Amino acid sequence: MRSLVRCKFYLMILLATVLFTVGTTVSDDKTDLSTGNTTQMARKSTVMILGSSYLANPGADVHNTKMDDVLALKRQAEIQQLVEQLARFKPTKIAVEVDARLDADLQAEYNAYLDDNLQLKRHEIHQIAFRLANQMGHPKVHCVDYFWAEQSPRIPESEIDSELMDYQQFAKTHNQDHLLPPKPTTDRKVTPDADGTVLIESDKHESLIDLYMHLNQPKGRRADHQAYMRIARIGIDTQYPGAHWVIHNWYARNFKIFVNLTRITESTDDRILLIIGAEHVFLIQQFLEDSGDYIIESPLKYLKTEDAN
Numbered sequence: 154m155r156s157l158v159r160c161k162f163y164l165m166i167l168l169a170t171v172l173f174t175v176g177t178t179v180s181d182d183k184t185d186l187s188t189g190n191t192t193q194m195a196r197k198s199t200v201m202i203l204g205s206s207y208l209a210n211p212g213a214d215v216h217n218t219k220m221d222d223v224l225a226l227k228r229q230a231e232i233q234q235l236v237e238q239l240a241r242f243k244p245t246k247i248a249v250e251v252d253a254r255l256d257a258d259l260q261a262e263y264n265a266y267l268d269d270n271l272q273l274k275r276h277e278i279h280q281i282a283f284r285l286a287n288q289m290g291h292p293k294v295h296c297v298d299y300f301w302a303e304q305s306p307r308i309p310e311s312e313i314d315s316e317l318m319d320y321q322q323f324a325k326t327h328n329q330d331h332l333l334p335p336k337p338t339t340d341r342k343v344t345p346d347a348d349g350t351v352l353i354e355s356d357k358h359e360s361l362i363d364l365y366m367h368l369n370q371p372k373g374r375r376a377d378h379q380a381y382m383r384i385a386r387i388g389i390d391t392q393y394p395g396a397h398w399v400i401h402n403w404y405a406r407n408f409k410i411f412v413n414l415t416r417i418t419e420s421t422d423d424r425i426l427l428i429i430g431a432e433h434v435f436l437i438q439q440f441l442e443d444s445g446d447y448i449i450e451s452p453l454k455y456l457k458t459e460d461a462n
Contacts, residue, residue: 196421197446197447198420198422198424198425198446198447198448199423199424199425199447199448199449199450200414200425200426200427200441200447201242201424201425201426201427201449201452202427202429202449202452203239203365203369203426203427203428203452204365204369204374204430204431204432204433204434204452205277205365205368205428205429205430205431206364206368206431207276207277208223208276208277223275224275228361231362232280232284232361233284234362235281235361235362235456236281236284236285238362238456239281239452240285240289241455242424242452243289243424244285244289244291244424244425245289245422245423245424246295246424246425247282247285247286247289247291247294247295247425247428248295248296248417248425248426248427248429249278249295249296250278250297250428250430250433251278252298252300253297253298253299253413255296256295256296259296262283263283263286263293263294266279266283266287267287277428278294278428282294282428296413297410297414298406298413298429299405299409317397318397318398318401318402319394319398320333320387320388320397320398323387323392323395324387327389332383332386335380362456365456366453366456366457368431369431369451369452369453369456374431374434374438375435377431377432378435381403384398384399385399385400407433407436407437408440410429410437411437411441411444414427414437414441415444415446418446418447
């Protein structure tokens with residue numbers, strides 16, 4: 154009899170524990186975390202970061218992949234294939250590397266595109282983001298970047314003394330050239346410009362799918378990040394031009410991109426695709442993971458073609 158009573162007692166404790174756990178889980182799933190005008194859910198939204206080359210060849214980075222004309226018929230077919238494969242991610246929002254304060258300008262461009270009143274330019278925002286957003290039925294494309302005033306003169310911003318962050322000049326005049334970003338190790342043609350900008354050009358045709366597969370390999374993204382860690386070491390005694398640049402420019406910019414992503418997150422059902430320069434991928438992914446609020450998906454499985462499986 155005592156054994157029966159004891160058994161019932163333990164069963165009641167087990168049942169209460171299960172009910173408490175389930176109740177807690179359900180409660181957590183429905184908890185709203187209010188942050189100003191943005192409502193975020195306790196469950197995790199999903200983000201996929203597509204590291205991209207700049208298809209219009211603006212020469213914006215130290216190392217730049219040189220693209221032929223993406224408006225050519227062969228490239229247009231490749232872009233369409235890329236869009237079709239990215240659509241398998243089923244994004245609910247698409248975010249791009251445009252300053253968030255220029256959101257109205259980009260919205261006007263996207264509206265014109267939806268009205269068949271815009272000729273798409275060569276850059277990846279028009280060629281990939283606009284096409285994919287339209288295919289998915291999205292009413293807008295989200296701007297999540299942040300630029301200093303000297304990079305976006307239309308945006309008023311008090312500037313930090315650039316001399317405190319001129320790590321390149323400091324390295325050249327203080328025998329610290331070895332801390333500057335090294336020349337890329339590649340079998341492709343490398344052409345340096347007089348201003349230090351490097352163009353990397355393939356000597357044979359490389360499909361856009363293959364290019365994006367290459368750009369989104371984790372090993373390459375980590376190598377990018379390590380280059381910034383070397384830049385941070387440029388300086389002597391109480392002078393930290395490298396650290397100032399990495400902190401006030403590179404880290405600050407990517408941190409604000411992360412924050413802007415959180416501001417467009419509205420639901421745990423959100424599946425956000427961020428299309429951005431490949432060098433940004435490592436830090437933004439780290440910030441998203443460290444926040445504990447997001448699931449990160451790799452674009453590689455969506456870039457793989459059926460023939461590669």
